[in-house]
Amino acid sequence: MPIVSCLPKPKKVVIGGARSSKFEFTALEFTGREDKRVAEYLHSCLSESKLGQISVCIENNDFGFPSHEMDESYSIEIHDHIAIQAATSWGAIRGIATLYQLNYTDGLTARISIADSPRFAWRGLLIDAARHFIPVDDLKRVLNGMALLKLNVLHLHLSDDQAFRFESLAFPGLASMECYNQADLAELVLYASARGIRVIPELDVPGHTTSWLVNYPEWGLQDVELTTRFGVHKACLDPSSEKLYQDLETLFSEVAQVFPDEFFHIGGDEVHPEWWDSDDRVQAFARAQGLKSVPEIQNYFSGRIFQILSRLGKKPIAWDEVLHEGVSDFMIQNWRGSSTRDRALKKGLDCIVSSGFYLDLFYPADIHYRFDPEANQSDLFEMEDQLKNDSRLAHVSSGLEWTDQWRLGSVDLESDGIQELSSLGNVVGGEACLWGELVTSEVLFPRLWSRLPAVAERLWSAKEVKDVADFYKRFSRLRTCKELEWEKDEEEGLIAAGLSRSQVDVARIFEPAKWYFRLLGEELLNARIEGSEMPVSRPYNTESRLNRVVDFLSPESLSARQLVFELDRGSLIEKLGLWKSQDPELWPSDMQKAIAVLIQISEIILDYLLDGVRLKLEVIGLLRELYVPQGEYMVSCIPPLISWLESDERG
Numbered sequence: 001m002p003i004v005s006c007l008p009k010p011k012k013v014v015i016g017g018a019r020s021s022k023f024e025f026t027a028l029e030f031t032g033r034e035d036k037r038v039a040e041y042l043h044s045c046l047s048e049s050k051l052g053q054i055s056v057c058i059e060n061n062d063f064g065f066p067s068h069e070m071d072e073s074y075s076i077e078i079h080d081h082i083a084i085q086a087a088t089s090w091g092a093i094r095g096i097a098t099l100y101q102l103n104y105t106d107g108l109t110a111r112i113s114i115a116d117s118p119r120f121a122w123r124g125l126l127i128d129a130a131r132h133f134i135p136v137d138d139l140k141r142v143l144n145g146m147a148l149l150k151l152n153v154l155h156l157h158l159s160d161d162q163a164f165r166f167e168s169l170a171f172p173g174l175a176s177m178e179c180y181n182q183a184d185l186a187e188l189v190l191y192a193s194a195r196g197i198r199v200i201p202e203l204d205v206p207g208h209t210t211s212w213l214v215n216y217p218e219w220g221l222q223d224v225e226l227t228t229r230f231g232v233h234k235a236c237l238d239p240s241s242e243k244l245y246q247d248l249e250t251l252f253s254e255v256a257q258v259f260p261d262e263f264f265h266i267g268g269d270e271v272h273p274e275w276w277d278s279d280d281r282v283q284a285f286a287r288a289q290g291l292k293s294v295p296e297i298q299n300y301f302s303g304r305i306f307q308i309l310s311r312l313g314k315k316p317i318a319w320d321e322v323l324h325e326g327v328s329d330f331m332i333q334n335w336r337g338s339s340t341r342d343r344a345l346k347k348g349l350d351c352i353v354s355s356g357f358y359l360d361l362f363y364p365a366d367i368h369y370r371f372d373p374e375a376n377q378s379d380l381f382e383m384e385d386q387l388k389n390d391s392r393l394a395h396v397s398s399g400l401e402w403t404d405q406w407r408l409g410s411v412d413l414e415s416d417g418i419q420e421l422s423s424l425g426n427v428v429g430g431e432a433c434l435w436g437e438l439v440t441s442e443v444l445f446p447r448l449w450s451r452l453p454a455v456a457e458r459l460w461s462a463k464e465v466k467d468v469a470d471f472y473k474r475f476s477r478l479r480t481c482k483e484l485e486w487e488k489d490e491e492e493g494l495i496a497a498g499l500s501r502s503q504v505d506v507a508r509i510f511e512p513a514k515w516y517f518r519l520l521g522e523e524l525l526n527a528r529i530e531g532s533e534m535p536v537s538r539p540y541n542t543e544s545r546l547n548r549v550v551d552f553l554s555p556e557s558l559s560a561r562q563l564v565f566e567l568d569r570g571s572l573i574e575k576l577g578l579w580k581s582q583d584p585e586l587w588p589s590d591m592q593k594a595i596a597v598l599i600q601i602s603e604i605i606l607d608y609l610l611d612g613v614r615l616k617l618e619v620i621g622l623l624r625e626l627y628v629p630q631g632e633y634m635v636s637c638i639p640p641l642i643s644w645l646e647s648d649e650r651g
Contacts, residue, residue: 004112005105005477006098007453008150008460009470016111019079023052031057035089037194038096041147045100051108053081054099062088065193065260066152068428072196073117074098078108090152090196091117097148105477120373122352122429123459124153124200125452128436130160130211131230131542133178138441140191145449147195148483149456154192155200155265155431161210161233162542166203170250173215185258200317201259203252204267206237206301213237219244221275221282228541230437230519234272239301240285249308256312263331264312266305269319271298299324306330317352320344333431337403338380339410341373345425346411353430356380357455359447360435360519362512364392364556365454365475366468372458373430376414381407391639395629396515402529430459437519437540442493443551445486449479450554472561486554493552498588506582508559510594511636512550513629522629549591550632563640572644573609576602594630601626601635608645620645 004013026049028042035058042054062070074086074095082099086092098116102108125146127134143154158165163176166185180188189199210227213220213235224235238244256264273294276282282297291297302318306328309316317331320340332344333352344351356371367390370383388397413424432455439447453475457465478484494504512518517525521539563575580602584592604622608614614622620642627638 003105003477004102004107005474006101006107006114007471007474007478008457009462009465009474010098010114010116011462012113012115014113016113018109019111023050026051027053029053029055031055033058033061035061035063035092038089038092041093041195042096045096046103049103051082051099051103055081055083056092056095057083057085058089058092059085059087062090065189066090066196066198068198068262069121070152070196072150072152073115075116076112076114078102078110078112093147093196094118094150097150100148101478101481104481118150118460119462120427120429120459122153122431123151123456124155124352124429124431125151125448126155126157126202126354126431126433126435128157128160128434128439129165129180130157130163130204131436132440132546133163133165133176134436134441134444136180136184136188138444139188141445142448143188143192143195143197145452145483146197146456148481149453150460151452151456152196153198153200153431155202157202157204157436159203159211160208161227161235162230164211166201166255168251168254170254171216171247174212174251176211182258189259198261198263199259200261200263200265201255202265202267202317203255204269205248205305206239206298207235207269207271208233208267209237210235216247219247221279228543230538230541232270232272234274236271236275237301238282239276239297239304240282245304245308248305249311252308252314253312256309256314262313262315263317264309264314265317265333266302266309267319268298268302268322269335270321295324298322299326302330303328323347323349331428332425335433337406338377338384339407341380341427342377342411342413343409345427346413347425348423349425350428351425352428354433356383357430357432358435359432359451359455359555360438361516362514362518362555363451364561365451365472368432368451369454369458369468369471370466372463372466373427374463377410377412378414391624391627391642392634392636393514394627395513395634396517396525398529399515399517399525430455438546438551440546442489443546446490446493446552446554449484449486450556450558453478453484476558490552490554494549497547497549497552499549503587505559506579506598507549507553507591508557509579509598509635509637510549510553510591511557511560511634512553512555513632513634517629518550518632549588557636560636560640563637563644569609573606576606576609580606590631591633594633594635597626597630597635598637601638601641605641605645616645616648 070090071087072090072094074091076095077083084095086095164174165179167179167181168174192199210224210233213224214226217223219237221238276294276297286297291300302322306316317333320332320334320336323343331350333354334340335354338355341351341353353373357368387393388400432452491504494507499507524538579598582595584595587595604619608619623638623642
């Protein structure tokens with residue numbers, strides 16, 4: 001019986017008897033109206049396969065753009081021929097993605113019936129193109145993988161303090177040197193649409209606008225210069241300027257013509273208070289409007305932006321910082337821990353959940369997989385607390401405790417039957433976020449495909465699908481397909497970083513340090529925890545070259561993960577011998593300390609296995625002491641080796 005290795009896992013699968021798997025051709029037949037996009041997607045996925053007759057029946061062709069809450073349900077019947085039935089073209093595209101996965105994993109040798117539909121309407125991915133520019137061709141490759149994983153929203157973060165990536169014809173001074181012209185973006189929207197994916201633009205206001213004010217200082221309050229540094233900046237727009245609101249309507253109208261989706265993201269996060277607090281004109285304006293604080297000023301600004309976008313026929317989205325007593329009817333994207341989700345829902349606002357799905361934190365896939373967007377807040381708090389005790393994150397546990405401040409002002413929807421109130425907002429889905437401070441095109445795909453499949457399954461599959469081991473088993477069969485395969489990118493990058501081919505396999509036993517350890521650096525990480533971040537410089541900026549081994553390594557070492565499942569005494573001794581034979585001086589300078597620790601680990605465990613000179617508890621204690629950042633590297637074989645030792649019957 002074949003193993004159905006689909007990812008995300010379908011809602012219902014029935015496997016019958018054997019079927020012929022030898023065909024001389026693949027022929028597509030529409031039993032209703034033909035949709036060219038469906039035909040082209042099937043051809044792109046299956047043109048090199050011979051699957052026989054495939055019939056596609058679409059009940060209601062939708063020849064426009066994909067939309068929020070589109071019907072993506074489908075069914076597949078695999079007998080002597082293959083039949084895909086769907087309510088819409090979008091469902092047919094999802095069915096083809098499943099058929100492609102079945103074919104890739106040799107799952108078409110039996111009669112199979114599948115009935116499938118998504119759990120959430122919003123299943124997204126944020127790509128930050130502001131910190132580092134991501135070319136359109138790479139975004140298309142992202143879209144190909146998203147379609148295979150049945151994700152349906154690409155959220156483009158187009159502006160930030162460091163750059164403005166949209167070519168505005170009305171305000172030509174806005175665009176950075178590397179930017180997207182409107183024709184390229186229009187083509188990208190069509191490319192995404194043909195895969196059932198919506199593209200949502202984000203222009204972040206009123207903070208994160210240093211790049212806006214360099215050539216348009218009249219929109220702000222003080223002069224600024226181009227910035228290369230990361231982190232919160234003081235620059236923000238002038239909320240008292242009527243001319244600003246007129247210009248924003250012109251700019252947003254221009255963006256809205258390129259992006260046809262009904263939603264438009266306006267950011268709203270991390271507004272530094274200093275400019276508004278210290279400016280006499282803003283303070284006089286605030287008094288005239290009856291605004292008593294910076295949050296009230298931001299709420300006024302957000303309300304004006306809401307009105308502008310409403311006139312343009314758009315539904316605004318904003319980060320959870322816009323939550324205020326009088327907040328307009330935004331869709332809220334939650335990121336500051338789990339509590340902001342329920343604060344939004346209590347106000348009757350729909351919510352996109354991103355807390356738990358930040359791919360730039362270098363977490364392994366299983367951590368993202370466990371966060372359910374609809375879990376009770378108490379359960380989500382418990383999962384957040386468990387991260388502080390996860391041995392893989394011990395080196396950043398103090399930083400994780402720092403995030404507890406995000407729970408201030410939390411509400412309890414579970415008490416007093418409040419969850420039954422019809423006025424509550426809805427969780428519409430979730431969105432993985434890959435912020436771009438440490439991401440360029442060269443390192444994009446190892447960062448993305450090593451964890452995004454876990455989020456994709458969490459957002460599509462039934463709530464009951466939560467077997468982590470089963471996820472990894474299916475993922476291991478699909479991760480080498482052309483849409484998701486990242487190890488070739490990783491290998492090419494590691495070699496470009498100075499490794500020999502024989503060193504690449506050893507390097508894959510390491511991982512980058514977690515959470516914000518790399519981005520902040522150890523000094524700034526401690527400063528943030530103590531509440532004094534601003535004076536301390538960060539180790540990276542937009543001019544930093546991301547060309548070292550640590551940049552190309554996958555955030556999760558699957559080589560290390562497999563150790564606990566496949567090691568026997570003989571193979572372990574062989575691996576330890578390989579690690580022990582390494583010469584640190586033959587490795588890049590920033591890795592030499594990590595290689596020396598790997599050698600030390602090998603010697604410790606070989607002493608235990610071969611000579612019996614160390615007791616098990618002593619070895620485990622030594623390994624735990626060594627599981628700390630070695631520069632920016634974690635020796636990721638340590639946790640599985642500890643697990644192996646704990647199960648070893650020797651004393």
